[in-house]
Amino acid sequence: MDTRLHLVLGPTGVGKTARSVELAHLLSCPVIVLDRIQCHPELTVGSGRPAEEELKGTRRVYLNHRPLTEGIINAAECVDALTATLARTSHSDVILEGGSISMLRELTRRTDWYAGRSLTAECWLEGDPGRYEAQVERRVQRMLGYGEPGRSLVDELADLWPIEVVRPYVASVVGYQEVLEICERQGLNPTMLRGLTGRLWRYQFVQEVLAAHLAYSCQQRQEMAATLQALTERGAEVTLCEI
Numbered sequence: 001m002d003t004r005l006h007l008v009l010g011p012t013g014v015g016k017t018a019r020s021v022e023l024a025h026l027l028s029c030p031v032i033v034l035d036r037i038q039c040h041p042e043l044t045v046g047s048g049r050p051a052e053e054e055l056k057g058t059r060r061v062y063l064n065h066r067p068l069t070e071g072i073i074n075a076a077e078c079v080d081a082l083t084a085t086l087a088r089t090s091h092s093d094v095i096l097e098g099g100s101i102s103m104l105r106e107l108t109r110r111t112d113w114y115a116g117r118s119l120t121a122e123c124w125l126e127g128d129p130g131r132y133e134a135q136v137e138r139r140v141q142r143m144l145g146y147g148e149p150g151r152s153l154v155d156e157l158a159d160l161w162p163i164e165v166v167r168p169y170v171a172s173v174v175g176y177q178e179v180l181e182i183c184e185r186q187g188l189n190p191t192m193l194r195g196l197t198g199r200l201w202r203y204q205f206v207q208e209v210l211a212a213h214l215a216y217s218c219q220q221r222q223e224m225a226a227t228l229q230a231l232t233e234r235g236a237e238v239t240l241c242e243i
Contacts, residue, residue: 003089003117007231008097009104009224010124011217013136015243017050019124020097024058027093032061032085034098034107037173039064039073042160045143046153046175061085068166072173075106083113101216104223108230119236123228125221127242133214140210143175144202154179154193154205161190174216178208 006023010016020031037047039062050060063081064073086094098104107113126132145152157176160166170176182204183190188197232238 003086003091004093005086005114005117005119006093006095007119007121007236008095008124009121009227010099011126011220011224012048012099012213013139013217014099014124014126014132015135016097016099016124017054019122019243020095021054021056021058023095025056027095029091029093029095030059030061030089031095031097032082033063034078034082034096034103035062035100036073036075036078036102037100038062039066039078040068041065042068042166043156043170043173043176045151045156046173048139048143068160068169069163072169075100075102078103079106079110079113086113086117099220099224101219101223104220104227108227111234119231119234121228121231121236121238122241123224123238124241124243136213136217137206137210140175140206140213144205144209145198146202146206153209154198154202158191158194158198174212175209178212179205182208 006027008016008020008023010019024031035047037043038049040047063078063085066073082096141147143153145154153175157170157179160170171180179193180190182188182201183193186201188201192198193201228238
């Protein structure tokens with residue numbers, strides 16, 4: 001069966017998941033997530049994995065479920081897994097959702113993942129920069145525990161920090177990296193952030209994590225431009241959309 005691939009791209013926090021859920025309902029198909037960090041369940045909150053209620057009954061496929069003690073999966077491994085997953089699928093349509101810079105580079109470099117399949121790409125961008133920045137800020141606030149009764153990025157960090165082998169991996173991920181930098185400057189123990197100490201520093205965490213996410217968003221746009229140009233040259237149908 002020839003599988004039609006529908007690529008949904010966009011910078012962090014723009015609304016890719018909501019669009020993918022909408023499209024998955026329309027096409028009755030799964031969403032494969034093009035994100036390395038979401039392959040590690042220990043980083044669920046900080047990597048932006050959506051909650052089940054956000055998925056509205058759609059199927060979301062992660063390219064791996066790797067313990068962080070084994071190291072962060074690289075982009076080549078993810079695209080290998082994507083290629084293998086697509087080779088096994090029985091669906092006539094599959095949605096690929098992402099914006100990871102390393103994944104975009106690997107997808108641009110290779111052609112095996114879509115060989116013999118039709119490919120369309122939607123690139124979603126903000127229609128209003130102020131509204132977009134406010135949306136990303138709300139997302140960061142939720143990650144850091146504002147208004148959310150469940151686990152936060154800080155809880156994940158406090159649980160992982162005693163495991164020395166994972167420390168360099170955690171410190172390389174946007175969000176965790178900024179919180180750890182504040183801890184280092186202020187002499188804070190990351191394992192103590194779940195209590196009063198974490199609440200006292202949460203506002204500053206939000207400010208620095210937000211700045212990092214917005215900076216990463218700018219880098220994503222540069223990489224998406226190169227990816228979309230390459231896909232267009234290879235015959236893909238590319239559409240720019242605004243939210």
